[in-house]
Each structure stands twice: as C-alpha cells, then as structure tokens.
Amino acid sequence: MKCRMMKESFNIEKAIRLVSSPKTGGIVIFLGKVRNESHGRNVRMLIYEAYEEMAVAEMERIRKEALEKFPIEDMVIWHRYGELRVGEDTILVVASGKHRKEAFEACKWAVDEVKRRVPVWKKEVTDEGTFWIEGERHIKAE
C-alpha cells in the first residue's frame, strides 16, 4: 500500500522496496519526527487525529499529482496517527527517480502538500498544557 494512515511505526526498508525498480537511480526520503520543542514550549507528546478515509484519499491524490507533475518513477506517502512520543516518526514520503533532481523536487513538494491538504490534526501535549495546532495557529485545548 503506497498511501497509508497507520498506528505502527514505519518500516523504511519496506517503503524503499515499494518504490524501487531496476530503473531507479535515486531515492529521496523525508521522515518527520516528534521533536521536544514547539514555539518555545517543551513538548511531551503529540496526539494526531485524522479523518482517516479522506486522509488516505487525499494522499492518493497527492501521489497521483506528483507522478504527473514530476518525471519520477514512484512515490510512497505514509502518515501515523494516535499518541506519538518525542523521537517517534510521524510522516514518511519516499520518491524514486532515474535521477536525483526530480526525486528531491517531488519529495519536497509532496511533503508540503500533505501538510497543507491531508486532514490530520496535531494536539501538542506540553509542560504548559495541551494545544490544538491549526495551520499556524495554536489554540489551547480544555
């Protein structure tokens, strides 16, 4: 499955195999992680909520658009949800191409699109309370 929402951690080697063929010369991977700091607050954990069916459909649309827009060979887009601790993986985008240029461009573009379009929301559990992240805004959650 090349586009997935999942609770379990990523098997990156498996994602690489999914996009590799004998024609592949370069693979670019973006791996997002939960970091311990956000806007000056000490982060303990992220809770990702998703509109799962739509999220998968939107990732599939992004993958399809990437394959049309860039001369790449293949792409994997995986996103995790649920409770994720500092250091855990959150998102994985893998783009394979004959050459590296297009793989870099497609990977970067797809990560941006996922962050802009895929219905997933982050709640940051910090030392100063819990905040919903909505685009650039942070809103205190009860």
Add this chain to the structure above:
Amino acid sequence: MKCRMMKESFNIEKAIRLVSSPKTGGIVIFLGKVRNESHGRNVRMLIYEAYEEMAVAEMERIRKEALEKFPIEDMVIWHRYGELRVGEDTILVVASGKHRKEAFEACKWAVDEVKRRVPVWKKEVTDEGTFWIEGERHIKAE
C-alpha cells in the same frame, strides 16, 4: 562513524539513529542506486574504485562544511565501493534538522559535493563493453 567508505550494504535505520536527537523534526535522506541503463547502454554492474583514505577525509570535510553552511543538526555520508549489481545501493546521505527546509537543502548540497569532490570512480560494465566514467565523459576501458 558518520562518514564511511564500505563494501557492505547500508543499514539505513542505523544511519537515521546516528543523526537523530530529541530536537530532530525532519530527516532527509538520499539513497543512490545502480540503475540498469546509462546513456542508452544496458548496465550489468558497476565497479567503484576509491582512494579510500582521501575519500573518507573529503566526506568528513563535506559534512563539516554542511554543518557550518546550513542550520542542520547532523549528517551522515556513506559510500559503497567494489562490485555493485543493478538495484544495489551506492551512496547514502542523511541530514537531520529541526525543520525540513534546511534538511532538504543540506542533503541535496552534500550529494552534489560528494559527486564533485570525493575520489571515487565508476566503471560501468555494459552489454557494449566496459566504460570508465570520468565526470561527464565515458571512456572505453580495455
């Protein structure tokens, strides 16, 4: 070891651990592979020769320059040598950062620098004979 010339295949999970800290928000990875075609020729195998001591030293210089040039956290540069078949990994560059932008830029920059500076040479074994690759030139080998 963050800069290495090696015969064995890459352990990508290990490379990721080497650059990860609780501050890490994004990791960008470039993985090069032997592909089955080069300038219209059907490639059977690549033979990489290296000036090993200098190659490692040059990779260390590239890593140090990347850490100065980009606000990234860490970088791994590994390169394989010896006989590599179609589909096998050749080069791995991993850049970690708080944010993805700098990780993408640093990874791309470092791959370009490795290809320009690190003393490693590729001999392509194709259906039409064996060729030394020197920058953009292909020279038939005996």
Add this chain to the structure above:
Amino acid sequence: MRIRVRYFARFRSLVGTGEEELDVPEGITVGALLNILKERHPELKSEVFAQNEDADVNVSKNGRYVSFDEPLSEGDIVALFPPVSGG
C-alpha cells in the same frame, strides 16, 4: 433530504459530537448548510467560516474538499474541520 455531518479535531470538541444526521432542503449548498449548523450549534458562531486565508474551516463532501457553493444530495457526508496540521 437526509445528509450526514462529521466534525473533526477542535470542532468535534466544540460541538460535542463527531457525527450527526440532518434533514435539509433538497439541493441545499454547503454555504447554506453552514448557516444551519451555526444556528444549531451556537458554539460554532465565533468560528470564521469563509473561503479565504483567514478562514478556519475546511469543508469536504464525500472525502473531497468542496467550495461553499457546492450543492448537496441525499446521503452526502459533509465534514467540517479546522486547518490541518499533519506532517
């Protein structure tokens, strides 16, 4: 006609439910539905429901983003949610 409305993330907390069914006039648009929902859930009134950069609502129909002038049909699933923050 009958449609389903789903709420996600902070909107789900605000409204107090993740899903409800509603009877709405035949051929109603997404924009008109939003007005009905604001009446039904006063806690949504302070949210900026607009189609511009300042908007803090996204609307999808059957799993696809739609604009406010999108007409609805029997059985459609409409979802309301804040700007996304995946990745």
Add this chain to the structure above:
Amino acid sequence: MRIRVRYFARFRSLVGTGEEELDVPEGITVGALLNILKERHPELKSEVFAQNEDADVNVSKNGRYVSFDEPLSEGDIVALFPPVSGG
C-alpha cells in the same frame, strides 16, 4: 628528496601501477612533478593536465586537493586521478 606518487582509476591502468616512489628536486611544485611524470610515463602525455574545466587530472597532496603551484616536501604522497564519478 623522496616522495610517493599514487595513481587511481584509468590512470592506474595507463601507468600500469598504483604507486611508485620518486627522487625529486627539493621544493619542487606539483606542476613540475607532473612534467617529470609525463616524461617518465609517455602514456600520460595525451592527458590534459590543466587547472580548468577541460582538465582531466586531479591532484591531491596527502589526501587534499592542491593546485599546480603547491610545493612538495620529503615524504609527501601525491595522487593523480581523473575527474571523479562517485554517487
């Protein structure tokens, strides 16, 4: 003084060895050494030893790229190799 010269890739095949030791005048530059090596190994004569985009030689001293006016010292290791093609 005595120095070591190493050859890599196609240059190693051309010269027929990967390494040799040479007695050279005290304080000789890399450029002067290259002329000596061209005399010693006529098979290198058709190679363009220059410091520009068309050059097909790289020179390192003790594992670092150097220019043709770099002076050499006793025990230095000079390597000659074609444009690289890693990655």
